Amino acid sequence: xxxxxxxxxxxSKRFRLHHERYTSLKERVIHAGRSPHExxxxxxxxxxxVGEGETVGILGRNGSGKSTLLKCICGVLQPTSGRVVVRGxxxxxxxxxxxxxxxxxGRENVYLNGSMLGMSKAEVDRVFDDxxxxxxxxxxxxxxxxxxxxxMYVRLGFAVAVNVDPDILVVDEVLAVGDERFxxxxxxxxxxxxSEGRTILFVSHSxxxxxxxxxxxxxxxxxxxxxxxxxxxxxxxxxxxxxxxxGDSSLGASTxxxxxxxxxxxxxxxxxAASVGARSTLAGGPGxxxxxxxxxxxxxxxxxxxxxxxxxxxxxxxxxxxxQPLAVQVGFDALEPVEGIVFTLEVRDAxxxxxxxxxxxxxxxxxxxxRGPGMMEFVFESFPLLDGVYDVVVGIQSRFGGVLFDWxxxxxxxxxxxxxxxxxxxxxPTSATLLYGGLPGAPGGPVEADGAAVxxxxxxxxx
Amino acid sequence: xTLEVPASAAPSGPPTRTRSALDPAGSTGPxxxxxxxxxxxxxxxxxxxxxxxxxxxxxMADIWGSRELLTYLVRTEIKVKYKxxxxxxxxSMIAPAMTLAIYFIVFQYIARNGVPHFVIFLFSGLLVWxxxxxxxxxxxxxxxxxxxxxxxxxxPREILALASMGSASVFFVFQAVxxxxxxxxxxxxxxxxxxxxxxxxxxxxxxLGSGLALVLSAVNVYLRDTQHLVEVLMTAWFWACxxxxxxxxxIGNRLGPRGLTWLYFLNPLTPLVLxxxxxxxAHVVVGNTTSAAAAPLRVLPAHGFAWYAGxxxxxxxxxxxxxxxxxxxxxxxxxxxAEEL
Numbered sequence: 158x159x160x161x162x163x164x165x166x167x168x169s170k171r172f173r174l175h176h177e178r179y180t181s182l183k184e185r186v187i188h189a190g191r192s193p194h195e196x197x198x199x200x201x202x203x204x205x206x207v208g209e210g211e212t213v214g215i216l217g218r219n220g221s222g223k224s225t226l227l228k229c230i231c232g233v234l235q236p237t238s239g240r241v242v243v244r245g246x247x248x249x250x251x252x253x254x255x256x257x258x259x260x261x262x263g264r265e266n267v268y269l270n271g272s273m274l275g276m277s278k279a280e281v282d283r284v285f286d287d288x289x290x291x292x293x294x295x296x297x298x299x300x301x302x303x304x305x306x307x308x309m310y311v312r313l314g315f316a317v318a319v320n321v322d323p324d325i326l327v328v329d330e331v332l333a334v335g336d337e338r339f340x341x342x343x344x345x346x347x348x349x350x351x352s353e354g355r356t357i358l359f360v361s362h363s364x365x366x367x368x369x370x371x372x373x374x375x376x377x378x379x380x381x382x383x384x385x386x387x388x389x390x391x392x393x394x395x396x397x398x399x400x401x402x403x404g405d406s407s408l409g410a411s412t413x414x415x416x417x418x419x420x421x422x423x424x425x426x427x428x429x430a431a432s433v434g435a436r437s438t439l440a441g442g443p444g445x446x447x448x449x450x451x452x453x454x455x456x457x458x459x460x461x462x463x464x465x466x467x468x469x470x471x472x473x474x475x476x477x478x479x480x481q482p483l484a485v486q487v488g489f490d491a492l493e494p495v496e497g498i499v500f501t502l503e504v505r506d507a508x509x510x511x512x513x514x515x516x517x518x519x520x521x522x523x524x525x526x527x528r529g530p531g532m533m534e535f536v537f538e539s540f541p542l543l544d545g546v547y548d549v550v551v552g553i554q555s556r557f558g559g560v561l562f563d564w565x566x567x568x569x570x571x572x573x574x575x576x577x578x579x580x581x582x583x584x585x586p587t588s589a590t591l592l593y594g595g596l597p598g599a600p601g602g603p604v605e606a607d608g609a610a611v612x613x614x615x616x617x618x619x620x
Numbered sequence: 621x622t623l624e625v626p627a628s629a630a631p632s633g634p635p636t637r638t639r640s641a642l643d644p645a646g647s648t649g650p651x652x653x654x655x656x657x658x659x660x661x662x663x664x665x666x667x668x669x670x671x672x673x674x675x676x677x678x679x680m681a682d683i684w685g686s687r688e689l690l691t692y693l694v695r696t697e698i699k700v701k702y703k704x705x706x707x708x709x710x711x712s713m714i715a716p717a718m719t720l721a722i723y724f725i726v727f728q729y730i731a732r733n734g735v736p737h738f739v740i741f742l743f744s745g746l747l748v749w750x751x752x753x754x755x756x757x758x759x760x761x762x763x764x765x766x767x768x769x770x771x772x773x774x775x776p777r778e779i780l781a782l783a784s785m786g787s788a789s790v791f792f793v794f795q796a797v798x799x800x801x802x803x804x805x806x807x808x809x810x811x812x813x814x815x816x817x818x819x820x821x822x823x824x825x826x827x828l829g830s831g832l833a834l835v836l837s838a839v840n841v842y843l844r845d846t847q848h849l850v851e852v853l854m855t856a857w858f859w860a861c862x863x864x865x866x867x868x869x870x871i872g873n874r875l876g877p878r879g880l881t882w883l884y885f886l887n888p889l890t891p892l893v894l895x896x897x898x899x900x901x902a903h904v905v906v907g908n909t910t911s912a913a914a915a916p917l918r919v920l921p922a923h924g925f926a927w928y929a930g931x932x933x934x935x936x937x938x939x940x941x942x943x944x945x946x947x948x949x950x951x952x953x954x955x956x957x958a959e960e961l
């Protein structure tokens with residue numbers, strides 16, 4: 158492995174929260190020695206290193222200490238204990254255009270900001286045209302920056318920072334500036350930095366960004382490092398953590414054990430928070446039917462029983478790898494034989510939009526069931542959704558859908574972790590081929606390249 | 621990288637294949653591209669340590685490394701101060717000229733101190749004083765006033781305090797030019813043999829002022845009273861310097877017989893002001909202008925060059941010690957700047 162560019166060694170940072178801040182002499186004297194404060198550990202013993210040429214993302218909720226960590230790495234803040242060793246020239250983009258002087262022109266600010274980021278005048282001279290071109294400010298570069306629009310301002314800030322020629326670039330959620338085209342340009346520049354073997358550390362709220370750029374990612378929570386690893390793994394940890402913190406413990410629980418106890422879900426129009434996770438008393442107790450329930454017990458010849466998901470390695474880990482096969486097993490209990498029963502299945506995301514909606518009649522299956530318990534199974538040969546926790550909703554209907562026998566929302570949840578680099582919503586087997594136009598000598602005739610995250614079809618043949 | 625995926629994967633069904641895509645992300649991550657050796661890796665890399673304790677020498681090295689930033693900050697401060705004003709830099713001369721005019725009228729015509737070429741005498745002392753006072757006073761507020769910068773950009777913060785001293789030096793240069801013009805117009809020659817005192821005293825005042833500015837700027841972050849306190853103390857300090865009154869006639873001759881002159885020299889600016897006066901005003905004993913019959917005025921101590929230079933060097937030494945201590949104090953206080961601002 159290469160050398161270490163940034164070595165974070167047991168960094169902790171304590172903030173004193175003064176409930177009342179005594180900054181004047183009188184107040185300090187009056188309240189001498191008993192300034193009320195609370196200690197807030199914004200960072201607790203964080204240790205990791207970033208290899209040269211590596212891109213490491215930092216994930217975490219608001220207030221988890223991401224920015225504090227970056228500030229410590231940049232040297233804006235000093236850690237209370239521990240230290241950071243930085244090898245090479247570091248340019249920090251904690252806030253774009255932070256060093257700008259309102260009264261000066263864009264040109265003067267480029268020089269000022271450049272020297273703040275550690276460039277000599279000659280170096281700024283050399284990149285000046287690139288900076289202006291990148292920021293698209295040809296006409297305005299000699300205007301005072303106080304007359305700039307906010308977009309122009311941040312464009313110039315970014316343009317300076319990326320032209321500083323740093324060994325290490327530290328970026329704090331600043332990629333969300335400018336219009337889409339400029340953002341693309343920023344991303345492109347960052348990727349070029351990567352290909353040039355520079356080290357990048359960056360904070361993002363967007364797991365997609367982390368996945369598509371980073372080699373590794375660190376997950377922070379309340380100042381502690383709760384995970385570090387390949388982006389897919391880190392994103393999963395981050396997401397799981399988000400769920401826990403949201404207090405949506407029911408969902409968190411159901412992800413760790415994909416099996417959900419049978420229960421009646423038809424109560425009060427399917428409020429899921431109330432229904433999930435809590436063992437229902439309704440199912441077993443006749444007569445204690447759900448208030449306002451749409452279906453009376455008498456009209457429910459079939460009820461749902463256990464609903465669970467199955468995938469390779471279901472016992473070992475609480476998540477499915479994107480592209481693996483997934484089976485949803487639906488247990489049911491019939492009070493009487495039913496002909497032509499229809500099972501429905503929906504897969505929804507957290508917002509409730511259904512990605513997949515199907516039923517047995519669409520699938521061309523015809524089931525007649527006998528009295529007593531039974532189980533059927535939906536199988537996805539390859540589950541294409543990428544990261545996330547998805548709700549599985551199942552229902553049982555009469556033959557033509559006229560009568561809804563039972564419905565459970567959500568019946569269980571399935572967590573998907575995408576180990577690859579693809580982002581978006583779904584991943585389906587994809588291959589890429591250069592049909593013509595390649596270099597003559599190189600593997601330049603038509604060459605086959607498989608998408609990284611895609612379990613490509615001709616994998617067996619490639620061997 | 622992507623091409624390796626099917627090759628290295630053991631294609632035994634979808635699960636393992638997708639997992640294999642995970643491996644290159646993790647293991648071949650560091651060492652991303654072929655550009656690695658040619659990009660940043662070949663040039664010499666500076667190792668920087670961010671930690672709560674950085675030695676004073678390291679701090680000095682950092683400051684030296686950012687000297688170009690210092691010039692930019694000085695330039696910026698001056699530019700910003702007089703931006704959009706018609707007279708611009710002329711203002712930096714108008715204020716001291718006004719002070720000069722007032723003291724001149726008050727002491728020459730109302731209080732009648734009888735010093736000939738009093739303008740030159742006054743101006744030589746004011747030059748040093750203005751440099752010191754402007755530098756220290758703007759330096760005190762400089763970290764607080766640049767909170768935005770301090771909170772977001774990483775650079776040796778000491779530079780800010782030094783830049784205040786730097787911009788004060790620029791104003792000093794302008795005032796010195798005016799001083800030269802005055803001397804030419806009034807046919808007042810400096811004492812050429814004492815002229816080397818000027819750069820010596822200048823260095824001493826810069827070092828002393830920088831040290832003070834460093835400490836005060838850091839303390840001011842925690843105790844905002846500092847800047848007001850400094851403002852008040854500066855007024856007192858001004859009158860503790862022999863600028864508008866002659867040292868020898870008013871202080872030396874009164875404290876001297878009692879052996880208390882050293883008390884007055886506790887003010888480190890005294891030797892520096894005296895050096896400027898000795899070199900530029902040049903007259904140790906002058907005839908009183910109030911009446912021909914009056915006894916001649918002893919303006920400055922009648923000591924030799926070595927006496928002046930020795931005192932200046934002593935102040936310089938004190939200044940250097942203060943500067944090092946100031947860096948240490950600044951370093952200690954700097955840790956919480958970003959959260960206190």
